[in-house]
Amino acid sequence: MSGEDRRKQIVDKAIDVILQKGLAQAATRDVTRALGVGSGLLHHYFPSWAELRADAVRLAATREIEEVKALVDGVPAMEALERVADWVVDDEDMRHWRLWLNALDEAHRDDLLADVMTAAMLDWHRLIAGLLVKLGEERGATTSNADDAAWRLTALMDGLASTMLVKGSAMTARTARMLLKQQLRLECGQQA
């Protein structure tokens, strides 16, 4: 198999493994075994597990935000924001949130991951802020604080998700969705 193909295949399988076992529990052996290859092959393409893992998280995060961008493309801003709120909470099994929050946590110890997550967070912020600005334009209102509002919305998503993910927590997807939409109304009310 050609080098480039193998590389992609490894990263893809790493995403699978990480989504299934969690970022902290996933090991090089899980990837190589799932692929049916020797352990050396992984290190032939990636100098270390840290690099492969960072690449995998980067690709997964990129795919997610591209998916959302496609979901809201050409849609009126208010509906787009609500679609994002729905999408964010509707992740069955919370697999992607688990990956996201794992990565956020591991980023404290792994500079490569920190870079990846910084970039991903900025992407999300840019997306939300853009929609808020668009909303202001559609309504012909000023949008002075779209940046702040976007930070609050993205942080709220993270916080709600991490609450939801703790077993036995009182936070359900339904409640989280409601809280998110209320926040949307709070922000837009002030903005209009």
Next chain:
Amino acid sequence: MSGEDRRKQIVDKAIDVILQKGLAQAATRDVTRALGVGSGLLHHYFPSWAELRADAVRLAATREIEEVKALVDGVPAMEALERVADWVVDDEDMRHWRLWLNALDEAHRDDLLADVMTAAMLDWHRLIAGLLVKLGEERGATTSNADDAAWRLTALMDGLASTMLVKGSAMTARTARMLLKQQLRLECGQQA
């Protein structure tokens, strides 16, 4: 040394170690070495590292919320809420946030920790919701949605903190404090 004293000493030292190395990196050996005792002693008092670690996190979380309760005791609700917002962000070195977010993440894999964190989150929610109700009473307004508002505020704190903690992130303590206070105004505006 008596059993009860030794127990407390071990939990206290475990908190130190965990605050310094992070929950995921702290090991039994770190605690026993810091204490200058044999490794068996730890297991004489705690059946497993998971139990000691859960006890340590529970105690640390309890101390924190007691500290905040003392800080806002007898203070008018609005100022109390602002004090909480300040306190939450002023944690130098973010040590306590690091512990909190680590624990939230580990709780996915550790049922003992999940219980601890569920209880701690409810404590925080109760505290904030109580202050919001009090605020409503002071202003003679209805407080129908204090619960929702409290969930949003606590989730926002978590989300902002995890953003802040990622190295290289654009989120500073100053910005986070501002965003939190804006949120306070958003919630209270609607409530009044």
Next chain:
DNA sequence: CGTTCAACTGAACAAGTGCTCAACTCGGTT
């Protein structure tokens, strides 16, 4: 055919983990 070289193997290694258990200390009890 022989040479070359990237792709690939997998046993072995070093480092780290939580935990066990036979043995020891030593103040208090009989």
Next chain:
DNA sequence: AACCGAGTTGAGCACTTGTTCAGTTGAACG
């Protein structure tokens, strides 16, 4: 004096981790 038992030790076990490296394969090329 003999004994007991809670407190304590620490070498050692079983296991997991990422990483290495001497070697094998096999297609492409002259």
